[in-house]
Amino acid sequence: MNKKNDPLNRMAHPGGASLRDLMGKQSVRATFRISSRAIESMAVVAEHFGIKQKSLFDHLVEDVETLNAIAGRLSADAMKEVPRVQKTFVISRRTLDALELASRQFGAPRDALVEFSIQRLGELIDGERKRHAVRKALLKRVEERKALFHESLAESVQALGEADPFVERLAHICGTLEHTVDDLKALVKRGEGLEGL
The missing domain is CATH 1.10.1220 (Arc Repressor Mutant)
Incomplete structure (x- = not known):
């Protein structure tokens, strides 16, 4: 049947899509x-x-x-x-x-x-597997640096007390860093399935 004469193509949806498009x-x-x-x-x-x-x-x-x-x-x-x-x-x-x-x-x-x-996903998977390995290595380094921030916070509390503005700002940074690292861990975890392919 000619597309122009096809009743399914002529029946337009209010948004402009034909009934055939919607059925597809x-x-x-x-x-x-x-x-x-x-x-x-x-x-x-x-x-x-x-x-x-x-x-x-x-x-x-x-x-x-x-x-x-x-x-x-x-x-x-x-x-x-x-x-x-x-x-x-x-x-x-x-x-x-x-x-x-x-x-x-x-x-x-x-x-x-x-x-x-x-x-056809093979090439994409290979590329993502390599990126996943890089992410894992970088996450390890980020976690090491996070530990250093927490050590600095503990030293600052001991030297200046918890109410010191420097300590408060550093505590805020450490809290933000903790949440960010958790997000990075979740991202890396999502890629673990690539390792077995």
Whole structure:
């Protein structure tokens, strides 16, 4: 059907989106048989960047040009040697449609399209793993410096007393530093999943 004559495209939403656009964003459940590594990669990257797996999945698969390029390289038995497990993802209707279309057009298994789309995260994971190692080393140094500030605070209290303006300001700095280091620790902890990939 011609897009112009498609009633779903003509029915505009008050915000300007067509009904077809809104339906494309609708969430659906889809089950795939892919490798444990792909499943873990999705979970770790989503956790590390603080995004939903649905958003990550949609981002990886909705790029039709890249999806078609992957599909064009896959054979019907592309997943034959890959040990797989079943996993259900929540994805957008548009993403599922793109997968099914590429699968039909190129004769590529849908599971293989998902597996190889997720494998594109490999380069990102490698880069983030290196950054995570740097963050861990820097956090250790920050914690050492925090300990020095606390030692200086203890010395200041002993020498000047708690009510001294110098001590009060240093205590404030130490309190702020404590909260900041806790935030840095939480950030580094979020990246721990990268170590196992």
